Amino acid sequence: xxxxxxxxxxxxxxxxxxxxxxxxxxxxxxxxxxxxxxxxxxxxxxxxxxxxxxxxxxxxxxxxxxxxxxxxxxxxxxxxxxxxxxxxxxxxxxxxxxxxxxxxxxxxxxxxxxxxxxxxxxxxxxxxxxxxxxxxxxxxxxxxxxxxxxxxxxxxx
Numbered sequence: 001x002x003x004x005x006x007x008x009x010x011x012x013x014x015x016x017x018x019x020x021x022x023x024x025x026x027x028x029x030x031x032x033x034x035x036x037x038x039x040x041x042x043x044x045x046x047x048x049x050x051x052x053x054x055x056x057x058x059x060x061x062x063x064x065x066x067x068x069x070x071x072x073x074x075x076x077x078x079x080x081x082x083x084x085x086x087x088x089x090x091x092x093x094x095x096x097x098x099x100x101x102x103x104x105x106x107x108x109x110x111x112x113x114x115x116x117x118x119x120x121x122x123x124x125x126x127x128x129x130x131x132x133x134x135x136x137x138x139x140x141x142x143x144x145x146x147x148x149x150x151x152x153x154x155x156x157x
Contacts, residue, residue, distance in 0.1 A: 003020070003024075003080065004064065004067050004078075004079060004080060004081065005060050005063045005064050005067065005080075005081050005082075006080075006081070006082045006083075007054055007056070007059055007060055007082075007083050007084075007085055008082065008083075008084060008085070009084060009085060009086040010084075011084070011092070011093055012082045012084075012093060012096055014033060014035060014096065017033075017080055017082070017096060017098055018031055018033065018098060020080075021078050021080055021098055021100050022100070024077075024078055025077045025078060025100065027077060027102060028077055028078075028100045028101070028102075029101070029102045029103055030100065030101050030102065030103055030104040030106070030107045031098060031099070031100050031107060032098070032099050032101075032104065032107035032108050032110070032111040033096065033097065033098045033099075033111070034095075034096070034097045034098075034111050034112075034115050035093055035095070035096050036093070036094050036095040036096075036115075037090075037091055037092060037093055037094060038050050038088045038089060038090050038091060038092045038094050039090060040090035040091070042128060042137070045128075045130045045131070045132070046130065046131060047090060047128045047129065047130060048089075048090075048129045048130070048131075049087055049088065049089055049090075049128070049129045050087075050088050050094075050126055050127070050128050050129075050137075051086065051087050051088070051126070051127045051129075052083075052084065052085040052086065052088065052094070052124050052125070052126050052127075053085065053124070053125045053127075054083075054085050054123060054124050054125070055123055058123055059083075059122060059123050059124065062121070062122055062123055063081055063083070063118070063122055066114060066117045066118075066121070066122075067079050067081065067114065069113075069117075070099070070110045070113055070114055073109075073110070073113065073150075074099075074101070074106045074109055074110040074113070075101060075102070075106045076099050076100060076101045076106055076107065076110045077100045077101055077102070078099070078100045079097070079098070079099045079100075079110065079114065080096065080097070080098040080099075081095075081096070081097050081114060081118070082095065082096040083095045083096075083118070083122070083124065085124070095115075095118060097111050097114045097115055097118070098111075099111045099114070113150055116146045116147045116149075116150060117147065117150075117152070119146070119147075120146075120147045121147070121152075
C-alpha cells in the first residue's frame with residue numbers, strides 16, 4: 001500500500017492518519033493538517049451532491065510528483081494526501097493533506113503548497129448537482145493565482 005497518496009471512495013479518520021505519520025518517525029515535532037469538505041453552496045447555488053472522477057494511476061502519479069517536490073522545497077519528514085472520489089454529500093470530507101516536520105513553519109508551508117497544487121493541477125473532474133441540474137466545476141482564477149506564489153505556472157491558464 002502506498003503510504004503517501006491514496007485515492008479512495010471511503011472516508012478517512014484524521015486521528016488514525018496522524019497517528020500513522022507520527023509512529024513512523026520519532027523526530028516529529030510538528031504535524032500540519034488540512035481537511036477539505038464538500039460545500040452545500042458554490043457560485044451562489046445550492047449543491048445537493050458532488051461527484052468526483054479521476055484517471056486511476058495517472059492521478060496518483062501526478063500527486064506523488066508534487067509530494068516529491070514538497071520534499072525538495074521544505075524540510076519535512078513525511079506527507080500524506082488522501083483524496084476521495086465518487087459521489088459525496090455536503091459536509092463529507094473530500095481531501096486530507098498531512099505533513100510532519102521538526103517545526104511548524106515547514107509543515108505549514110508544505111501543507112499549503114500541496115493544497116495549492118491539488119486545487120489546480122491534480123487530475124480530478126468535479127460535477128455538482130444543483131436545482132438547475134448537473135454542472136462541471138471549472139478551475140478558479142484565485143486558485144491559479146495561489147499556485148504562482150510557489151513559482152509554478154498553472155496548466156489551466
